[in-house]
Amino acid sequence: MAAQLALFDDAGHAPAARAGRPAAWRHPRANRECCLENAVVAYEFRRARRRTIGLVVNAQGLSVRAPAWVPEAEVLRFLLSKSAWVLDKLRQQASRPAPAMVWRDGAVVDFLGQPLTLSLDPSHRFEGAGAAQVGQRLCVALPQDCGAERLREAVHAWLQAQAQAWFVRRLDHFAPQVGVRWSRLRLSRATTRWGSAKADGSIALHWRLIQLAPDLIDYVVVHELCHLREMNHGPAFWRLVEQVLPDQAQRRQALRRVTLLTLT
Numbered sequence: 001m002a003a004q005l006a007l008f009d010d011a012g013h014a015p016a017a018r019a020g021r022p023a024a025w026r027h028p029r030a031n032r033e034c035c036l037e038n039a040v041v042a043y044e045f046r047r048a049r050r051r052t053i054g055l056v057v058n059a060q061g062l063s064v065r066a067p068a069w070v071p072e073a074e075v076l077r078f079l080l081s082k083s084a085w086v087l088d089k090l091r092q093q094a095s096r097p098a099p100a101m102v103w104r105d106g107a108v109v110d111f112l113g114q115p116l117t118l119s120l121d122p123s124h125r126f127e128g129a130g131a132a133q134v135g136q137r138l139c140v141a142l143p144q145d146c147g148a149e150r151l152r153e154a155v156h157a158w159l160q161a162q163a164q165a166w167f168v169r170r171l172d173h174f175a176p177q178v179g180v181r182w183s184r185l186r187l188s189r190a191t192t193r194w195g196s197a198k199a200d201g202s203i204a205l206h207w208r209l210i211q212l213a214p215d216l217i218d219y220v221v222v223h224e225l226c227h228l229r230e231m232n233h234g235p236a237f238w239r240l241v242e243q244v245l246p247d248q249a250q251r252r253q254a255l256r257r258v259t260l261l262t263l264t
């Protein structure tokens, strides 16, 4: 028997089908949703060291930055007061063709929810995966003219190596809290599931999870570990998840907003 965590929700429905009202605009790192003049806008919200509330609309969508001392209700009021401007900018962006990921020096990939800029540098000899993170850069030991395919393969190999190590650490961290033992980890590349668990203790986690924020990875890790005790999504299962992660509902909702399509 295998219990699986669906990409969108546990019934396997896309969020749009559940909510009834799909977001008209969704930032790939969206962690908030609001309604602007009848359009649902899912946006990225972050606290930042700044004096004023900042709104940025780019190809990814709407990002909102606010100083730590401004209450969120006030941020939302400000956002609503700028509805017309925001929607105008979003519509302008939507009328442009979406830029496809171009695999080259300077391209950006997400790692643990943060952007990493690719930096090609053949003079380096990185152990193992052929790449190393240096601050906000991912240095890849390939020449500038290596070609998109080789670069993509090198970056994916590095991400998968990080995924393996990170997932093992988090499984080991949470297994005692759930009161289970896991036996084997497999990195999956399923198209509709973030993870799955089998009664023999083996767990599969999608390698792309490593591109999401640690909170979301932890949610999937805990979800699958809990399936080693409850092979269903009944009330006892959710109680168990909530014991370990009291804010599991928020994390679950944030994960629903991520689609594999937004990951490059």
Ligand SMILES: [Zn+2]
Pocket: 003, 004, 005, 006, 010, 223, 227, 232, 233
């Ligand atoms: Zn599940």
